[in-house]
Amino acid sequence: MKYLLLGLLLLLPLTAFAFELEPYKNPEISAAQWQSYHEAIAAEFDGSRRVDEARKVEVFTDGEAGASVVFTMPGHAAHPAWVTRQLVAQDGGISMVVVGYFAGDRTAFRQLFAEYEKMAEETRKKFQQ
Numbered sequence: 001m002k003y004l005l006l007g008l009l010l011l012l013p014l015t016a017f018a019f020e021l022e023p024y025k026n027p028e029i030s031a032a033q034w035q036s037y038h039e040a041i042a043a044e045f046d047g048s049r050r051v052d053e054a055r056k057v058e059v060f061t062d063g064e065a066g067a068s069v070v071f072t073m074p075g076h077a078a079h080p081a082w083v084t085r086q087l088v089a090q091d092g093g094i095s096m097v098v099v100g101y102f103a104g105d106r107t108a109f110r111q112l113f114a115e116y117e118k119m120a121e122e123t124r125k126k127f128q129q
Helices: 002-010 031-048 106-128
Strands: 050-052 057-062 067-072 081-090 093-102
Touching (some): 031 057, 031 067, 031 081, 031 093, 081 106, 093 106
Antiparallel strands (some): 050 057, 057 067, 067 081, 081 093
C-alpha cells in the first residue's frame, strides 16, 4: 500500500503550485488578508471543498500540486486562520512542507499548526520507511 501511494505521489507534478504557498511574509495577518486568500482559494478550488463541521474547518485540495489548504471556520478557537500542506521533492525523496497564517488567537493557532505539523511528520516518516 505504501509503495502504491508513493508511486502515485511521484506522478504528481510537485513543482507546480497553482496558488501561493506563502502569500505573506509573516504568519500573523489581518482578517482582511485571511478573507482575500480564502476567497481566492475557494474560487480556484471550490470543486474540492470538504467541510468538517465537527472540527470547524474546510479543506481545499489541489491534487496536481499535492497540496491542501485547511481554513478554520467561525467557532474554531483559531479562526480566522489557515494551514497549507504541500508534498515536495526533497533529497531524492518526498517530504511535506507546512505553513500557516492567523488573524485570530495566537495560542489557538499554535495548537492548530502543531496538529498539522504532527500529521506532516507522520507522513514524512512513512516516506522514509
